[in-house]
Amino acid sequence: MINSTVAEISAALQAGDISSVEITQAYLNRIAKLNGELNAFITVCEESALEQAAAADAARSAGNTSPLLGIPIAHKDIFCTKDILTTCGSRMLHNFISPYNATVVERFNEAGTVLLGKTNMDEFAMGSSNETSFFGDVKNPWNTECVPGGSSGGSAAAVAADLCAMATGTDTGGSIRQPAAFCGITGFKPSYGRVSRWGMIAFASSLDQAGPITKSAEDAAIILNAMAGLDEKDSTSIDRPAEEFTASLNQPLKGLRIGVPKQHFAQGLSTEIEKAVRDALAEYKKLGATIKEVDLTNSHLSVSAYYVVAPAEASANLSRFDGVRYGYRCEDPVDLEDMYKRTRSEGFGEEVKRRIMIGTYALSAGYYDAYYRKAQKIRRLIKDDFDRAFAEVDVIIGPTSPHTAFKLGSKSDPVSMYLEDIYTIAVNLAGLPAASIPVGMANGMPMGMQIIGAYFDEAKILNVAHQFQQHTDWHKQKPGPIASSDEEA
Amino acid sequence: MALDKSEVEKIAHLARLHVSDSEAEGVTTRIKDILALIDQMQSVDTESVEPLAHPLDVVQRLRIDEVTEENQRESLQKLAPASEDGLYLVPKVLE
Numbered sequence: 242m243i244n245s246t247v248a249e250i251s252a253a254l255q256a257g258d259i260s261s262v263e264i265t266q267a268y269l270n271r272i273a274k275l276n277g278e279l280n281a282f283i284t285v286c287e288e289s290a291l292e293q294a295a296a297a298d299a300a301r302s303a304g305n306t307s308p309l310l311g312i313p314i315a316h317k318d319i320f321c322t323k324d325i326l327t328t329c330g331s332r333m334l335h336n337f338i339s340p341y342n343a344t345v346v347e348r349f350n351e352a353g354t355v356l357l358g359k360t361n362m363d364e365f366a367m368g369s370s371n372e373t374s375f376f377g378d379v380k381n382p383w384n385t386e387c388v389p390g391g392s393s394g395g396s397a398a399a400v401a402a403d404l405c406a407m408a409t410g411t412d413t414g415g416s417i418r419q420p421a422a423f424c425g426i427t428g429f430k431p432s433y434g435r436v437s438r439w440g441m442i443a444f445a446s447s448l449d450q451a452g453p454i455t456k457s458a459e460d461a462a463i464i465l466n467a468m469a470g471l472d473e474k475d476s477t478s479i480d481r482p483a484e485e486f487t488a489s490l491n492q493p494l495k496g497l498r499i500g501v502p503k504q505h506f507a508q509g510l511s512t513e514i515e516k517a518v519r520d521a522l523a524e525y526k527k528l529g530a531t532i533k534e535v536d537l538t539n540s541h542l543s544v545s546a547y548y549v550v551a552p553a554e555a556s557a558n559l560s561r562f563d564g565v566r567y568g569y570r571c572e573d574p575v576d577l578e579d580m581y582k583r584t585r586s587e588g589f590g591e592e593v594k595r596r597i598m599i600g601t602y603a604l605s606a607g608y609y610d611a612y613y614r615k616a617q618k619i620r621r622l623i624k625d626d627f628d629r630a631f632a633e634v635d636v637i638i639g640p641t642s643p644h645t646a647f648k649l650g651s652k653s654d655p656v657s658m659y660l661e662d663i664y665t666i667a668v669n670l671a672g673l674p675a676a677s678i679p680v681g682m683a684n685g686m687p688m689g690m691q692i693i694g695a696y697f698d699e700a701k702i703l704n705v706a707h708q709f710q711q712h713t714d715w716h717k718q719k720p721g722p723i724a725s726s727d728e729e730a
Numbered sequence: 731m732a733l734d735k736s737e738v739e740k741i742a743h744l745a746r747l748h749v750s751d752s753e754a755e756g757v758t759t760r761i762k763d764i765l766a767l768i769d770q771m772q773s774v775d776t777e778s779v780e781p782l783a784h785p786l787d788v789v790q791r792l793r794i795d796e797v798t799e800e801n802q803r804e805s806l807q808k809l810a811p812a813s814e815d816g817l818y819l820v821p822k823v824l825e
Contacts, residue, residue, distance in 0.1 A: 340805050433785050447784060476790040545771040548764060556745060563746070565818050570811035574821050582748040594747055598738070598757070599764055601745040612768070617781030619771050624782055656763050672785025696786065 243267050243403045244719060247460040250406055251308050254301065261301075261311025264406075265294035265355050268313045272357065272404050275723060279380045281389075281399040283318050284326045285358040293355040300353060309467055310353035315405040317396050318359040319366055320346050320451075321440040329442045330362040330374040330392075333588035334568045343440025344472045345409060345451050352467045357405050360395030364590045365559065366416055366444045368392050369661040370652065373592045378649055381423060382720040383686055387646040390420030396454045397424040402723055407464055408454045413444050414547055415641075415665025417452050418677035422641035422689020425679045425718055427706065428454050429461040432697050433672035434479035436465075437472030445554040446477070448547075448669040457716055458678060458706035462486040465699060481697065489700045490707040495529030497705065500634030504540040505664050505691075511644045514688045517681030518640050521690055524712060525638075525705075535630040535637060539622040543667035544659055546623070549603050549616035550670070555593075556600030562588060595655060624671040631695040636705050640664055641677040641689035664691060674699045678706045679715040687718065733762055 242250060242259055253259045269287055276282050290313065297311030321327050321339035323346075328334045342350065349356075363373040371379040371394025379394040381387040382402035389398040393410030397420035400408050410417040412430035421428025429452045436451045443449060453464035465486045472478045501522065506515055522532055564570035564584030571587050574580030586594070603612035630637060641664060652658045668675045673693055680690035694702040710716050738758045742749040749757055803816055812819035 337809065340802065340809065434788075473791075473793070477784070477788075479786070479788070480791075539774070542771050542774060545768050548768050549771075560746075564811060565820055566806075567809040568811075576821050577823050578746070580821055581746040585746055586748040589747075595757070595760060595764070597745045597747065598741050598761060599768075602741045602761070602765075603768075605741065605744060611772075614781055615771060615776060617783060618776035618779040619774065621779050621782035622774070622776070624785060654763065655760055656767050659764075659767065670785075 243271055245406075246456045247309070247312055247407050247463055248457070250312055251463075254311050255306065261294040261297040261355060262291060264311070265290050265313050265357070268357055268405055275402055275404060278385060279382060279398050279402055279404070280377050281360055281379055281395040281402065281404055282315065282358045283328055283330070283361050283376050283395070286325060286356055290355050290357050297353050297355060305353065307353050308463055309349070312354050312406050313357045314349060314354045315357050315360045315396060315399050315408040316346060317362055317393050317408070317410050319362060319411050319442045320409060321442070322346050322356065322359065325359065327359065327442070328376065329366070330364040330376060331589065331593070332375040332569055333562050335375065337568050341440060344437035344474060345441065345468055348467055360393070360399055360408060362395055363392035364593050365442070365555070366392040366411055366413055367555070367592050367596055369415065369419055369658055370647070371395065371420075372649065373590055375590060381646050382723055383425065383646070386648055387686070388423065388649055390423035390646060392416040393428075393454060394420050397421055397426060397428065400424070400426050400454050400456060401720060407460060409451060410454045411441060411449055411451045412669065413448045413551060414669050415662040417454060418641050418665050418675060418689070418691060419662060421454060421677040422687070423646035425687025425720070426454060426456060427458050427461050427676065427678050427716060428452070429465065429676045429703070430668065430674060431465065431469060431699055432479075432674045434477050435674070435697070435699065436468050437470075437475040437478050439472055439474040443558040445551040446558060447554060448551060450669070458676065458703050458710055459487070459490055461676065462490055462703045462707070484700065486700050486703055489704045492704050493529065494525065494705065494708050497525070497530040497636070498634040499525055499530050499532050500535035500630050500637040501532055502535050502537045502540065502630070502637060502639055504537050505639030509643050509663070510640060511683070513681070513683035514640045514644065517683070517688050518638070518690050521680050521709065522638065524709065528708060528712065533634055535634060537626045537630065537667065539619065539626050540667050542619050543623055543670055544663060546616040546619035547666045547670060548599065548659060549612045550620065552596040552600030553603045553613050554600070556597045556604065559593070559597055564588070592655065620670045623667050627671045627673060635701060637693040639691055641691040645683055645686035645688055668693055672696070674702055676702050676706050678709065679718065681715055682718065685721075687715075733758065733765065
């Protein structure tokens, strides 16, 4: 059962074929067996998970039929969880026991999920390989010499290796979609403002958005039903009428207009991924869709603009880590400035410090217009490109990443790592929703396809993704080396 | 944009980070590489483009100015590296 989807587990729990305590114990056993190798979890909440599972079973006996009741979940360690270690992958928060729950966590608690633990991530979500975590690299379940992608690498590896039924992630420049592509699973980034950011440790506030990491598009829709919605505590959360993201999953695709951006099939894209995505487009044509080339003229500027906007906002957000109120403080500071500087230099890793410095530079006196303001103008151009495209098409489809998961330690210079997110970053700058779903295999490693939608068109993207998964089985592939065996299931 | 070691030290100070002498050169090189990537956007004329701060151009909601939080001083201060009598302790600021 541990390799099943949330939809399947939910049905089995409702039918009484399995209890929440049983499935929770099965995942805990699998975590105990594999986490040493994969390092997907920073914290495992064994005792409280079994208590929550027992409570869920009791609630079900009492008549509660919530679709997520009793289903084991893992939260990225960027979400504050009350009385549970919340590190954000950093030494700075290595001892931080959160005094409150993020709104996302509250919503899952209300839905009755069981929290298995907190997943590993790039430090403060800054990275595309999970190698910047203070708590060590996460290994890709398909090949443990490869990265799982990042920054939600622990969540993606945990879902791919069946260490949990579902997980949460966050996506600032591709941090849900790229690890989903590298690990062969489904990742979904909603429109900016759809899901509350309250209690989600801030990286770049105008870009950050939380979303589900799952084994199918149907699961992503079920989970988004629980995650999305207005939150008064997040002033950027959008007030929209409640939506059932599962309602239109089975809508036929006849007449669907798919846009294909020529810029996403340019130099640098692996031939296997190009072929896989083109094959998928052919499949969509069979289902009645029409394909049209679209022009995202300014997409080549997205990485440049992003590396101003994101570091600038991060440098402001991370100024709160000063060794005074929580987290790490250096030993024996001689004065206040020494305390600030040594606390931050010892508490943050290299990549985080680099981005804080870039952001500080971009915002410093005399440079604001040349950098931050310029980047915001580029952001407008990128959004306008998408607006023009969505006047003609319903969704935009292309590759999620230019290649499959790379080897651990193989990208040592920051700029080549930044270019990893070349197809995903523009979506965050424009605030649009987008999914990554498995689209094929190359040399034993999964490949991902990105489906981008117009604002608040989450249901359309999930419909398009689900229909593909009804006609193909790439999303059902499991990593061979550590595939779940029947005895555990 | 030219960037030298002394400028990197100035940025580090503004960000309250310490860059040691042995790190300074490496840090400067990395930051220069990143600024070169960023400077690609300078090639586009954006004279007449409005900057975009929020993808949906919405204005943040305001709430009524009233107290909604309870006092949690004790539980929150337990998280501090050093506190005493309800105060956060830091190294001496004034002689």
